[in-house]
Amino acid sequence: MSPFPSLTFGQRLLELPPVFYRHIQPQPLNDPYLVAGNASLCATLGITAAELSQPASLALLSGKQFVPGVSALAALYAGHQFGVYVPQLGDGRALSLGDTVDREGRRWEWQLKGAGLTPFSRMGDGRAVLRSTIREYLCSEAMHGLGIPTTRALAMTGSPDPVYRERPETAAVLTRLAESFIRFGSFEVFYHRGQHDEIRQLADFVIRHHYTHCAQADQPYAALFADIVARTAQLLAHWQAVGFCHGVMNTDNMSILGLTLDYGPFGFMDGFNAAHVCNHSDHAGRYAYNQQPQVGLWNLHCLASAFLPLVSEEQLVEALSGYREQYSQYWLILMRNKLGLLVEQEGDEALIEALLLAMHAHHTDYTVFFRRLADFDMAGENHALRDMFLDRSLFDDWATRYAARLQLETRSAAERKLAMLAANPKYILRNYLAELAIQAAQQGDFSQIASLHDCLSHPFDEQPQYQAYAAEPPAWAQQISVSCSS
Ligand code: AMP
Numbered sequence: 001m002s003p004f005p006s007l008t009f010g011q012r013l014l015e016l017p018p019v020f021y022r023h024i025q026p027q028p029l030n031d032p033y034l035v036a037g038n039a040s041l042c043a044t045l046g047i048t049a050a051e052l053s054q055p056a057s058l059a060l061l062s063g064k065q066f067v068p069g070v071s072a073l074a075a076l077y078a079g080h081q082f083g084v085y086v087p088q089l090g091d092g093r094a095l096s097l098g099d100t101v102d103r104e105g106r107r108w109e110w111q112l113k114g115a116g117l118t119p120f121s122r123m124g125d126g127r128a129v130l131r132s133t134i135r136e137y138l139c140s141e142a143m144h145g146l147g148i149p150t151t152r153a154l155a156m157t158g159s160p161d162p163v164y165r166e167r168p169e170t171a172a173v174l175t176r177l178a179e180s181f182i183r184f185g186s187f188e189v190f191y192h193r194g195q196h197d198e199i200r201q202l203a204d205f206v207i208r209h210h211y212t213h214c215a216q217a218d219q220p221y222a223a224l225f226a227d228i229v230a231r232t233a234q235l236l237a238h239w240q241a242v243g244f245c246h247g248v249m250n251t252d253n254m255s256i257l258g259l260t261l262d263y264g265p266f267g268f269m270d271g272f273n274a275a276h277v278c279n280h281s282d283h284a285g286r287y288a289y290n291q292q293p294q295v296g297l298w299n300l301h302c303l304a305s306a307f308l309p310l311v312s313e314e315q316l317v318e319a320l321s322g323y324r325e326q327y328s329q330y331w332l333i334l335m336r337n338k339l340g341l342l343v344e345q346e347g348d349e350a351l352i353e354a355l356l357l358a359m360h361a362h363h364t365d366y367t368v369f370f371r372r373l374a375d376f377d378m379a380g381e382n383h384a385l386r387d388m389f390l391d392r393s394l395f396d397d398w399a400t401r402y403a404a405r406l407q408l409e410t411r412s413a414a415e416r417k418l419a420m421l422a423a424n425p426k427y428i429l430r431n432y433l434a435e436l437a438i439q440a441a442q443q444g445d446f447s448q449i450a451s452l453h454d455c456l457s458h459p460f461d462e463q464p465q466y467q468a469y470a471a472e473p474p475a476w477a478q479q480i481s482v483s484c485s486s
């Protein structure tokens with residue numbers, strides 16, 4: 001019986017042959033407790049948040065007991081890490097519990113992250129610490145609130161069991177959900193082993209369950225690849241527009257569905273810096289903010305190689321060659337929305353670029369600036385915006401151009417303001433906010449996790465009770481250092 005009586009678990013990955021996964025047995029943590037539960041995702045699934053803390057659910061969500069009769073599986077994949085092909089990665093600390101169908105008929109795969117060793121753990125311990133689990137939990141729900149494709153977080157459990165990183169910490173398990181966790185690297189592994197039948201089996205699986213419309217195309221595999229290119233381009237445009245850095249854009253962290261996947265040393269930018277590197281282990285800045293769109297394309301090239309047994313080289317090259325245009329077009333749509341520009345004009349891109357240059361020069365807070373821009377007064381001095389630039393004349397020059405551009409708009413100023421408030425979030429998961437919630441949680445106080453989650457679920461709404469979360473970061477935020485897997 002399922003620990004959630006209203007849910008029936010299946011395990012669709014079993015449609016694939018055994019070479020794709022390994023069966024995993026539970027490795028319980030001691031004295032598990034619930035750190036956070038996502039009531040809104042529970043409602044989507046057709047369960048209640050109260051059910052999460054039932055003993056049977058807690059046993060499942062902490063990895064003590066899997067769903068009876070349903071295989072828990074760790075998936076095989078490989079990937080290019082920092083440009084170098086690593087032949088065998090796989091779920092080293094994640095496993096699939098199975099999948100359930102929600103109220104709208106959508107199927108969700110459930111994963112535990114941090115539930116113990118798998119055959120793919122290599123040198124790792126299969127565990128995750130409370131700190132990194134809180135970051136993934138909060139950021140996946142913040143991204144969802146922002147309307148950016150992402151894996152979701154259902155629940156987080158903790159345990160007093162020690163996990164050793166730079167210093168001893170305590171263990172946690174994240175329950176995360178997605179339509180699928182298949183990665184670029186899930187294809188690459190079979191290409192590099194010369195197992196072309198398996199590439200076809202995986203592509204068939206992906207089309208059958210996730211890209212069903214491709215089955216009708218003249219060339220389903222070519223259509224599938226083209227769609228993955230388009231979704232990746234859109235995802236990157238979203239990240240850039242909101243000021244999000246992923247931090248580890250290795251191909252094993254790239255979702256075949258264009259979801260934000262595997263939250264590690266990610267960061268939302270505070271002050272705008274085009275070359276911002278959020279991962280302190282990324283010394284060369286390979287995954288810097290301004291490199292991300294290009295890395296998306298580089299990663300798609302890796303995936304294209306893996307598709308060579310299925311799709312002609314010409315078709316793959318053609319699909320890849322559309323990436324830049326798709327990315328730019330989507331980015332321009334998002335940025336026009338941020339500036340409140342409804343009518344399309346030739347010079348819009350240059351206007352946006354000029355703004356970003358000025359913001360870069362002054363490390364202007366990205367989120368605060370765009371939120372304030374909704375109050376831009378075409379005839380006024382705009383002190384609140386102007387004061388965000390050390391060299392006021394830089395802002396004044398841009399503001400003159402922007403005011404002239406707004407003259408060409410057909411919407412009323414009031415309508416534009418409303419639209420801009422719906423395009424520019426007031427609340428993002430700043431590193432320091434996550435850090436404060438982590439510090440409190442390490443002392444046993446989970447209330448900040450709950451309130452941040454609540455706030456970030458509606459990032460575009462004014463929420464006076466959470467006003468403090470909209471502030472620019474304190475000086476100590478500069479000292480926060482985040483690096484790879486923890
Ligand atoms: P990441 O950089 O977190 O995406 O992880 C890269 C690879 O290392 C994946 O195959 C992970 O499953 C694996 N990995 C990361 N942390 C651990 C850990 N603590 N134990 C086992 N495997 C891990």
Ligand code: MG
Nearest residue numbers: 252253261262
């Ligand atoms: Mg990963």
